[in-house]
Amino acid sequence: MIDPLEFLERAVRTPSHDDVGPMRDLLCETLREAGVEPTVDDADNVVATHEASGDAADGPHVVLNTHLDTVSPHVPAERDGDLLHGRGACDAKGPLAAMVAVFSSIEPDRGRITLAVTPDEETRSIGAAALVPSLDLDPDRGDAVIVGEPTGLNVCNAAKGRFEGRVTITGERAHAAEPHTGRNAIAMAAPVIDALATFDDRAEGLDTYPDLGAPTLTPTLVTGGEATNQVPADCEIVLDRRSVLPETAVGFETALNEYLGERVPSPDAVSFALTDRETPFLEAFETPDDARVVSVLQEASGGAVRPFTAATEASYFAREAPTVVFGPGDLADEDGPVAHADREYVRLSAVERATTILGDALAEFLRETDV
Numbered sequence: 058m059i060d061p062l063e064f065l066e067r068a069v070r071t072p073s074h075d076d077v078g079p080m081r082d083l084l085c086e087t088l089r090e091a092g093v094e095p096t097v098d099d100a101d102n103v104v105a106t107h108e109a110s111g112d113a114a115d116g117p118h119v120v121l122n123t124h125l126d127t128v129s130p131h132v133p134a135e136r137d138g139d140l141l142h143g144r145g146a147c148d149a150k151g152p153l154a155a156m157v158a159v160f161s162s163i164e165p166d167r168g169r170i171t172l173a174v175t176p177d178e179e180t181r182s183i184g185a186a187a188l189v190p191s192l193d194l195d196p197d198r199g200d201a202v203i204v205g206e207p208t209g210l211n212v213c214n215a216a217k218g219r220f221e222g223r224v225t226i227t228g229e230r231a232h233a234a235e236p237h238t239g240r241n242a243i244a245m246a247a248p249v250i251d252a253l254a255t256f257d258d259r260a261e262g263l264d265t266y267p268d269l270g271a272p273t274l275t276p277t278l279v280t281g282g283e284a285t286n287q288v289p290a291d292c293e294i295v296l297d298r299r300s301v302l303p304e305t306a307v308g309f310e311t312a313l314n315e316y317l318g319e320r321v322p323s324p325d326a327v328s329f330a331l332t333d334r335e336t337p338f339l340e341a342f343e344t345p346d347d348a349r350v351v352s353v354l355q356e357a358s359g360g361a362v363r364p365f366t367a368a369t370e371a372s373y374f375a376r377e378a379p380t381v382v383f384g385p386g387d388l389a390d391e392d393g394p395v396a397h398a399d400r401e402y403v404r405l406s407a408v409e410r411a412t413t414i415l416g417d418a419l420a421e422f423l424r425e426t427d428v
Contacts, residue, residue, distance in 0.1 A: 058162035059091050061412045062405050065154035069134040069143040077101070077125040077176045084125065084157070084174060091161040100187035101176040105160065108169045116168030117198055119350075119422060121156040121415070122185075122374065123149045123205030123384070124178035128397050140402045147386025148396035149178075151403035152205025155385060155411035159419065167423045168199075178370050185370040186336040194377040201350035201422070202374040203415070206367070207386030207396055207403070210411060211360040214351050214381050215268050215343035218300035219368035220309055222331040223293050224249055224317070226281075231288040239288035240326070243281045246292045249327060250276055252320040253296070259316060266343055269301040269364050296329075299368070306331060306338040339368040342375035349422065350379050357418040358383070385411040 064087055073080035084103055088095045095105040103125070108114045127145035134143035141151075153174065160172040171192065175184035194200045206213075226246055231239025256274050274296060281292030298309055310331050318324040331338070344351060346362055355362050365371070365382045374380045385407035388396045395401055 059087055059158045061154040061158035061408050064157055065141065065146075065150060065403075065405075065408055066134060066136070068150040068154060069141060069146050072131040073125055073145060074127045074129040074131050080125045081176065084153075087157065088161070093161060095172075098187065098191070100184045102184045102188045103174040104171065104188070106169055106171045107160065107163060107165055109165045109167050113167045114169060115198075116165075116423060118169045118171065118192070118194065118200040119419060120171045120173055120192055120194070120200075120202040120374065121160060121205070122173045122175065122202060122370070123153045123156060124175045124370070125153075126177055126179045128179055132399055132401060139404050139406050141405055142400065142402040144401055146401050147207040147403040148388075148401070149205050149207070149384065151207065151386045151408050152384030152411065155408055155415055156205050158412045159415040162416065163419055165419075165423050170419060170423075175370060181334070182336045182339070182370055182373070185373045189373045189377060192377070194374070196378045199349065200378040201348070202371070202378055202380040203350065203354065204369055204371040204374060204380060204382045205384040206365065206369055206382045207388055208365060208383055209360070209387045210358050210383070210385060210407060210414065212351055212355045212358060212362045212381050212383055213365035214346065214348070214362055215266065215364040216341065216371060216382065217269055217272070217364070217366075217368060218298075218304070218306075218338065218340040218342075218372060220298040220300060220306050220331060220338045222296055222298070222310065222329055224296065224327060224329045226292040226294070227326045228288070228290045228292070230290040233286045233288055236288050239290070240323075242289045242292035242326075245323060245326060246279065246281070246294060248321050249294065249317065252317060256313065256316055266302045266341070268343065269341060272301045272304065273297075273299045300341050302341045302343060305340060337373070339370070339372040342372050342380065344375060344379045344381060348379040350381055353422045354381060354383060354414070354418045357421065358414045383411075383415075
């Protein structure tokens with residue numbers, strides 16, 4: 058079995074914010090030293106599979122997924138007792154270390170276990186978009202996916218989605234000495250922003266998923282104007298949408314355009330469009346509490362079953378099979394942000410505990426014959 062703490066310390070010392078190549082090399086080298094030969098596909102996903110022999114291989118397929126990349130800048134590893142600080146310590150090298158250790162130690166008597174690690178979860182998710190169709194996931198066979206993220210060892214069976222787009226406001230240029238002769242696009246943004254604050258009031262009575270909480274719509278960037286002495290003809294407002302079921306990206310785009318058309322003084326000058334992406338947006342998902350992957354992992358962990366508060370690539374996997382998010386570490390603690398922060402850390406004891414939990418859960422999940 059790969060030592061999860063030894064691998065974790067090496068991983069956190071390995072920068073992976075600009076280039077995941079060194080981190081991918083470390084993962085592949087570690088697996089090979091444990092007698093596992095991984096493959097790297099055209100989208101730079103690292104994939105390895107353990108399969109039962111003979112007819113027993115027809116059992117459930119369990120995928121362990123997490124990601125190699127971290128956000129900028131790199132923060133070097135520093136150990137303080139049970140804490141390992143450093144960029145990526147909890148998001149998501151701690152979960153990765155537990156998954157790598159468990160995967161290296163299990164030879165299933167039934168079904169398959171796949172370790173599938175993506176390269177760009179924090180940005181474009183090109184790896185996951187290419188990976189998911191290749192996994193041949195079948196919920197009727199009892200397949201399931203565990204996505205490694207910092208959940209405090211709780212079992213997260215739901216998450217909000219994340220969409221991004223721009224409201225474009227078109228005015229008319231004029232000399233700032235004669236502002237009434239033009240249309241000030243920045244001034245026109247004020248009623249737009251006011252309207253955005255009440256967008257979700259229209260959702261009253263629609264089907265919602267209470268466990269996910271309310272959706273949010275947040276203006277995050279405003280840009281406009283070209284010169285300090287000119288009435289601006291253009292203004293853009295970037296929006297961050299955290300969605301809940303059953304809202305889709307396309308449905309959100311349509312609904313927001315219709316809403317703004319009814320609420321702003323100059324609807325002909327205002328439009329919203331989703332940001333162009335190479336991959337689908339991360340949409341909200343929910344796996345039922347009684348799904349086997351939820352109950353087996355919860356029994357092994359003793360943790361709560363709850364939603365995850367951030368959008369992840371679990372969104373892609375959940376379209377194909379029951380999916381949960383699980384791992385050591387926390388996005389934030391009582392002192393403030395942890396993941397993506399300069400004080401990012403993971404408890405080494407939690408990584409060891411996660412390794413045990415995953416091992417017990419996988420053994421139980423694949424031991425069952427009634428799916």
